[in-house]
Amino acid sequence: MTRTKQQPLHFEFRANQTFDDFFPGSNVEIIDHLQKSITGNGESQIFLWGQAGLGKSHLLQACCHQAQSLQLSSFYFALSPSELPDPALLKGLDKFDIVCFDNIEHIAGDSVWETAFFNFFNLHRDQDHTLILSAACPPNEIAIRLPDLKTRLNWGLTLKIPPLSDDDRITALIFKADQMGFEISPKAGRFLLTHYDRNLSSLWVLLTRLDKASLAAKRKLTLPFLRQILREEPHDD
Amino acid sequence: MSSIWDNCLTKLENEIAGSDFSTWIRPLQAIESDGQIKLLAPNRFVLDWVKQHYFAKIEESIHEFSNGKLDLNLEIGSKKSTTPAVITSVKPVEIKKTSPNFLNKAFTFDNFVEGKSNQLARAASLQVSENIGKAYNPLLIYGSSGLGKTHLMHAIGNAVFQKKPSATIVYLHSEKFVQDMVRALQQNSINSFKEYYRGIDVLLIDDIQFFAGKERSQEEFFHTFNTLLDKKHQIVLTCDKYPKEIIGLEDRLKSRFGCGLPVSIEPPDMETRAAILMKKAAQVNVALPQEVAFFIAKKIPFNVRDLEGALRRVIANAQFTGREITTEFTKEALHDLISLKDKLVNMDNIQKTVAEYFKIRVADLSSKNRKQTVTRPRQMAMCLARELTSHSFPEIGDAFGGRDHTTVMNACKKINELKESDHKIAEDYSNLLRTLSH
Numbered sequence: 001m002t003r004t005k006q007q008p009l010h011f012e013f014r015a016n017q018t019f020d021d022f023f024p025g026s027n028v029e030i031i032d033h034l035q036k037s038i039t040g041n042g043e044s045q046i047f048l049w050g051q052a053g054l055g056k057s058h059l060l061q062a063c064c065h066q067a068q069s070l071q072l073s074s075f076y077f078a079l080s081p082s083e084l085p086d087p088a089l090l091k092g093l094d095k096f097d098i099v100c101f102d103n104i105e106h107i108a109g110d111s112v113w114e115t116a117f118f119n120f121f122n123l124h125r126d127q128d129h130t131l132i133l134s135a136a137c138p139p140n141e142i143a144i145r146l147p148d149l150k151t152r153l154n155w156g157l158t159l160k161i162p163p164l165s166d167d168d169r170i171t172a173l174i175f176k177a178d179q180m181g182f183e184i185s186p187k188a189g190r191f192l193l194t195h196y197d198r199n200l201s202s203l204w205v206l207l208t209r210l211d212k213a214s215l216a217a218k219r220k221l222t223l224p225f226l227r228q229i230l231r232e233e234p235h236d237d
Numbered sequence: 238m239s240s241i242w243d244n245c246l247t248k249l250e251n252e253i254a255g256s257d258f259s260t261w262i263r264p265l266q267a268i269e270s271d272g273q274i275k276l277l278a279p280n281r282f283v284l285d286w287v288k289q290h291y292f293a294k295i296e297e298s299i300h301e302f303s304n305g306k307l308d309l310n311l312e313i314g315s316k317k318s319t320t321p322a323v324i325t326s327v328k329p330v331e332i333k334k335t336s337p338n339f340l341n342k343a344f345t346f347d348n349f350v351e352g353k354s355n356q357l358a359r360a361a362s363l364q365v366s367e368n369i370g371k372a373y374n375p376l377l378i379y380g381s382s383g384l385g386k387t388h389l390m391h392a393i394g395n396a397v398f399q400k401k402p403s404a405t406i407v408y409l410h411s412e413k414f415v416q417d418m419v420r421a422l423q424q425n426s427i428n429s430f431k432e433y434y435r436g437i438d439v440l441l442i443d444d445i446q447f448f449a450g451k452e453r454s455q456e457e458f459f460h461t462f463n464t465l466l467d468k469k470h471q472i473v474l475t476c477d478k479y480p481k482e483i484i485g486l487e488d489r490l491k492s493r494f495g496c497g498l499p500v501s502i503e504p505p506d507m508e509t510r511a512a513i514l515m516k517k518a519a520q521v522n523v524a525l526p527q528e529v530a531f532f533i534a535k536k537i538p539f540n541v542r543d544l545e546g547a548l549r550r551v552i553a554n555a556q557f558t559g560r561e562i563t564t565e566f567t568k569e570a571l572h573d574l575i576s577l578k579d580k581l582v583n584m585d586n587i588q589k590t591v592a593e594y595f596k597i598r599v600a601d602l603s604s605k606n607r608k609q610t611v612t613r614p615r616q617m618a619m620c621l622a623r624e625l626t627s628h629s630f631p632e633i634g635d636a637f638g639g640r641d642h643t644t645v646m647n648a649c650k651k652i653n654e655l656k657e658s659d660h661k662i663a664e665d666y667s668n669l670l671r672t673l674s675h
Contacts, residue, residue: 017255017259029554029557029558032557033553033557042553043549043553057256058255060259061255061256061259064259064263065259065263068246068263073264073266073316074259074263074264075259075260075263075264075279076256076259076260076263076264077260078256078260085282086282088280088281088282089280089282089283090280091279091280091281091282092279092280092313092315093279093280095279095315096264096279100259102256115412115447118412119410119412119413119416122410126339126341138573138574139546147381147382147383147477147671148382148444148477150382151382151383151540151542151543152542154540154542154543154546155542155545155546156546156549157546157549157550157553158546158549158550158574159550160573
């Protein structure tokens with residue numbers, strides 16, 4: 001059976017999301033600012049923005065992981081476009097040293113959430129705690145209706161995660177595979193990019209699958225073997 | 238942290254998807270005692286979710302690492318003691334003496350940059366801090382978000398606290414007042430709530446527009462307000478607009494809010510914006526060249542928080558790269574921000590926004606129509622174009638039906654004069670500036 005491009009993959013990549021296993025690429029400065037913030041030597045508010053699949057969620061979770069290693073309390077939440085949780089979720093979060101909200105743009109237009117988040121923001125900031133937010137677009141482009149909240153989103157350090165070139169993605173694939181303990185050639189990397197979803201999180205899921213297949217067959221990931229694995233139906237773990 | 242819980246975390250981290258682990262498991266705080274591990278969740282929402290989805294998994298891990306000796310107990314709570322910024326209305330009297338009144342010490346009169354747009358508000362605030370309850374009571378500072386209202390409010394509180402540390406000064410956001418009142422009602426402690434708020438010497442309430450539509454809170458605040466005023470205790474309020482314009486606020490409150498001194502804060506002019514940037518940079522020991530300050534001030538035309546955000550980006554980038562802060566460097570550092578603003582603010586966009594605002598046709602702005610309903614918007618659009626774009630006077634004249642550059646110069650002069658003398662013109666200009674800047 002021939003695979004089409006952009007195959008959906010249905011399970012989440014399960015691994016520690018740390019700074020060490022993040023492919024830094026051109027994001028060295030961003031990592032530096034985030035790490036400084038977590039250790040209390042940087043900005044108390046960072047807003048990361050960039051298109052999906054560049055590692056924003058990974059970075060936010062890495063912040064929480066680092067916070068844990070420093071015995072700091074942390075909370076991470078990924079907001080979804082389909083349904084916002086009860087704003088009661090925010091209660092008590094102002095006491096956390098580090099709070100990360102992924103996809104913050106999804107609260108725009110929901111007046112209850114905007115107000116609740118505004119209140120949380122003020123309480124959290126008053127206690128000198130660190131807030132890290134991410135979105136697909138910069139704060140100014142988020143259609144927040146509450147002006148007081150909108151101006152506050154711009155207040156901190158806003159950093160753009162630049163898009164990755166295909167060469168960067170291949171290097172990232174090689175980096176990730178190396179971390180997982182196997183090798184992947186640039187040729188194989190290019191093959192994956194042309195046949196599958198180029199979104200990094202999807203590629204990490206794919207790598208997990210390839211790793212398992214390679215281990216099971218005790219074979220290196222050569223191009224013919226790669227083709228053979230991918231001819232099989234993708235399956236959820 | 239409990240070592241058993243540490244082991245559980247390591248195990249669970251490998252069993253639960255990364256984002257779920259960071260949301261539901263990592264935030265739990267563990268206390269190990271009396272044959273159990275108590276895990277504290279920040280709120281009911283998290284507690285219920287963890288109970289429903291992860292209880293069995295967590296319990297299994299705890300049994301494994303404690304050899305079955307410890308049981309799991311999940312509760313709402315926090316290991317840290319209550320922080321000073323959180324007012325617990327149930328026992329409010331206990332915190333008012335000991336807490337440093339919820340003021341942000343970083344906001345003082347010394348580091349407030351004065352300009353034409355805010356000098357009246359600053360002077361009135363200073364007066365109030367020197368003559369509590371006597372100078373202007375209540376003092377109401379109003380203006381758009383991010384122009385320094387909260388800064389002045391904290392500055393008043395800090396100045397009073399310095400002179401009279403025994404004074405009960407409380408800063409809070411109006412939403413906090415509402416939340417405290419709701420909690421007091423739920424917990425049957427409304428009397429201690431009243432006693433607490435009515436015993437404050439200097440009450441600083443931010444963003445009173447949030448009282449809109451909350452009738453019970455308005456009622457309670459009205460009485461608190463009157464009691465404090467009767468006792469000649471000081472009240473300072475901020476609002477994003479003149480209270481009479483707030484929809485959903487009772488008339489009696491509108492009238493009471495305006496009975497002292499209402500002062501407005503307008504968006505800072507370019508010189509003030511540059512001065513703010515230089516002062517903010519100096520506070521973190523960065524010497525910001527004047528030309529760079531003016532460059533950023535030109536590109537970020539409206540809001541002080543936006544200015545601070547841009548400055549943070551420049552300084553952070555300079556510190557990371559070790560490069561000197563020049564205009565060229567600043568252009569690079571703010572590339573994303575500036576290109577976005579340039580994309581949004583251009584001559585066409587200004588004309589379209591102004592025409593929509595005044596409900597006239599875009600073509601009218603370039604026409605020879607000399608009716609005031611058209612000339613005033615035209616002048617305003619020219620003035621906005623001069624402030625928000627880098628176009629020259631002749632270029633702006635060309636875009637408005639081929640008018641002479643002196644017409645544009647006169648338009649800018651006229652609007653700047655009117656902004657000083659006509660409240661409505663100042664507000665229209667401020668609204669348009671805000672619309673175009675975001």
